[in-house]
Amino acid sequence: MLITGKTRVCGIIGNPVEHSLSPVMHNAAFAELGIDCVYVPFRVLPESLKDAVHGLRSQGVLGFNVTFPHKIEIIKHMQKLNQTARQIGAVNTVLNAKGDLVGYNTDGIGAVEALRQNGVDLPNAGFTILGAGGAARAIVFTLAETTSRIQVLNRTFEKAKKLKREVKRKLRRDIMVLPLTKKCLTQALSTTNVLVNTTSVGANADPKGSFLDELGLDRRMTVFDIVYGQSESMLLQKARQQGCRTIGGIEMLLHQGASAFEIWTGRRAPIETMRRALASHQVKQAKDNAW
Numbered sequence: 001m002l003i004t005g006k007t008r009v010c011g012i013i014g015n016p017v018e019h020s021l022s023p024v025m026h027n028a029a030f031a032e033l034g035i036d037c038v039y040v041p042f043r044v045l046p047e048s049l050k051d052a053v054h055g056l057r058s059q060g061v062l063g064f065n066v067t068f069p070h071k072i073e074i075i076k077h078m079q080k081l082n083q084t085a086r087q088i089g090a091v092n093t094v095l096n097a098k099g100d101l102v103g104y105n106t107d108g109i110g111a112v113e114a115l116r117q118n119g120v121d122l123p124n125a126g127f128t129i130l131g132a133g134g135a136a137r138a139i140v141f142t143l144a145e146t147t148s149r150i151q152v153l154n155r156t157f158e159k160a161k162k163l164k165r166e167v168k169r170k171l172r173r174d175i176m177v178l179p180l181t182k183k184c185l186t187q188a189l190s191t192t193n194v195l196v197n198t199t200s201v202g203a204n205a206d207p208k209g210s211f212l213d214e215l216g217l218d219r220r221m222t223v224f225d226i227v228y229g230q231s232e233s234m235l236l237q238k239a240r241q242q243g244c245r246t247i248g249g250i251e252m253l254l255h256q257g258a259s260a261f262e263i264w265t266g267r268r269a270p271i272e273t274m275r276r277a278l279a280s281h282q283v284k285q286a287k288d289n290a291w
């Protein structure tokens with residue numbers, strides 16, 4: 001594309017950010033809709049966050065995504081927060097509204113849309129969520145709007161209990177929380193049919209000794225691993241072998257990105273173009289790695 005003085009800028013700030021797939025899908029979406037905008041990754045260290053945000057704002061960027069480790073810290077640099085971002089306590093998307101930075105969180109919407117598009121009957125499903133970090137918080141707050149059957153298991157149990165208190169206070173909904181042990185996981189899975197992993201454990205090449213070892217999966221379950229890499233996670237491999245329906249993290253990335261795109265442009269995101277761009281990038285990466 002031809003970049004001129006009129007070309008708007010969008011981007012993602014984080015550290016590390018060089019492996020982000022967001023530029024691939026957003027640049028494809030801008031090109032598809034003929035929007036003169038370019039999406040760029042910006043590596044921003046924690047000590048430079050304030051200056052980076054000031055720079056982006058004064059350059060008049062359309063908006064930007066926020067990733068690790070800035071999703072919470074960015075809040076103090078926002079002029080406004082939308083309700084979902086306030087409830088979750090983290091921001092992954094910023095809109096530059098004529099100089100006012102407005103913080104959103106599209107991670108939960110992205111995950112819920114990935115579940116819905118893959119045939120999960122949200123109001124009637126029972127969910128076991130592994131992890132209580134930033135992504136899990138976004139997913140739980142969004143899911144809790146449509147279902148009451150949510151169990152959260154976390155290694156640091158206090159964090160799961162804090163999430164339960166917050167969901168109760170902010171949404172007036174109840175979730176069940178358990179420590180992340182094999183026994184509790186077996187108990188949780190016996191009463192739910194959708195497993196959502198938000199911890200890095202499922203991605204590990206060798207899950208031996210982790211709670212995934214001897215994980216009892218039933219083929220009627222849906223297994224969604226939000227952590228994505230260049231190959232299918234161990235958890236998803238295992239789930240697929242058991243005959244479960246599987247959903248990869250790229251689906252969440254796609255839908256959270258589509259939601260961010262709509263916030264920035266006010267236009268419907270060209271989802272299939274974004275999906276194709278991600279898929280062909282992954283094929284290219286796999287070929288490059290094979291060499």
Ligand SMILES: NC(=O)c1ccc[n+]([C@@H]2O[C@H](COP(=O)([O-])OP(=O)(O)OC[C@H]3O[C@@H](n4cnc5c(N)ncnc54)[C@H](OP(=O)(O)O)[C@@H]3O)[C@@H](O)[C@H]2O)c1
Pocket residue numbers: 107110130131132133134135136154155156157159180198199200201226227228249250252253254256
């Ligand atoms: N697909 C997408 O679009 C998308 C979007 C957002 C995030 N993600 C991915 O989701 C993952 C989590 O992100 P996050 O922002 O939620 O991170 P986070 O806030 O750091 O939370 C990490 C979670 O993983 C748990 N955990 C880490 N190592 C563990 C281990 N060895 N055993 C058991 N639990 C472990 C942590 O438990 P403790 O509380 O006990 O430490 C915590 O619950 C990342 O890989 C990120 O790239 C994907």
